[in-house]
Amino acid sequence: MSAALRARGTRSPVRTWLRRAFISIVVLLILPLPLCLLLNVVQPPTTAMMLARTWDRWTANKEPAYPRRRVVSRDSVAPALRRAVLASEDDRFYLHHGFDFEEIEKAIERRNRGRPMRGASTISQQVVKNVFLWEGRSWVRKGIEAYITVWLELVVPKDRILDLYVNLAEWGDGIFGIEAAAQHHFRKSARRLSREESARLAAVLPSPVRWSPRGSVASARAASILPRMVYPAPRTP
Numbered sequence: 478m479s480a481a482l483r484a485r486g487t488r489s490p491v492r493t494w495l496r497r498a499f500i501s502i503v504v505l506l507i508l509p510l511p512l513c514l515l516l517n518v519v520q521p522p523t524t525a526m527m528l529a530r531t532w533d534r535w536t537a538n539k540e541p542a543y544p545r546r547r548v549v550s551r552d553s554v555a556p557a558l559r560r561a562v563l564a565s566e567d568d569r570f571y572l573h574h575g576f577d578f579e580e581i582e583k584a585i586e587r588r589n590r591g592r593p594m595r596g597a598s599t600i601s602q603q604v605v606k607n608v609f610l611w612e613g614r615s616w617v618r619k620g621i622e623a624y625i626t627v628w629l630e631l632v633v634p635k636d637r638i639l640d641l642y643v644n645l646a647e648w649g650d651g652i653f654g655i656e657a658a659a660q661h662h663f664r665k666s667a668r669r670l671s672r673e674e675s676a677r678l679a680a681v682l683p684s685p686v687r688w689s690p691r692g693s694v695a696s697a698r699a700a701s702i703l704p705r706m707v708y709p710a711p712r713t714p
């Protein structure tokens with residue numbers, strides 16, 4: 478065998494490995510696109526967050542192990558609830574493209590002043606985290622979250638992202654989705670929620686397992702949410 482053939486044979490496995498690695502990277506980069514497109518027509522039957530809670534509940538011997546959830550249409554949710562969620566979690570939702578840089582700057586300034594770091598995740602980022610990712614604050618997870626959020630915002634309308642969020646958000650221990658939350662906390666459907674009940678439910682979203690919609694923390698937070706609900710959510714002209 479000539480030296481040229483031997484060299485070609487030596488390089489071949491390396492080239493094959495590089496080719497496969499390149500294809501794998503391309504697939505991983507493109508994979509979020511079809512998954513996000515699917516969210517336009519399908520509510521996820523389960524989410525990464527729900528599966529994580531299922532494990533937690535199973536290891537703690539809680540019943541039922543799998544969280545309660547019932548997906549409902551936009552018409553089956555009180556408009557006040559949608560407005561309350563925006564006022565509580567992301568009032569600039571219709572003004573940004575997945576990342577609220579004003580809130581990020583405020584969070585950084587708050588940390589620089591020595592105050593506790595406040596989350597600046599948008600509703601779009603929370604949808605991505607809940608559906609696809611694990612909990613945590615690692616830079617790897619945040620990087621993946623940011624990348625998928627770009628795809629989500631590109632291919633899914635804002636109103637649909639909000640629909641996804643209210644149907645997959647955690648609203649209590651073993652409670653996911655606004656219909657299950659309304660039934661559990663107020664014994665009524667999500668369509669019949671009042672403004673105050675909506676504000677109280679939205680108030681617990683930062684820590685739904687620790688806080689109750691009827692508790693003192695929810696009362697204090699709802700008092701600041703209700704005035705903002707009087708006005709429509711800001712939108713791009």
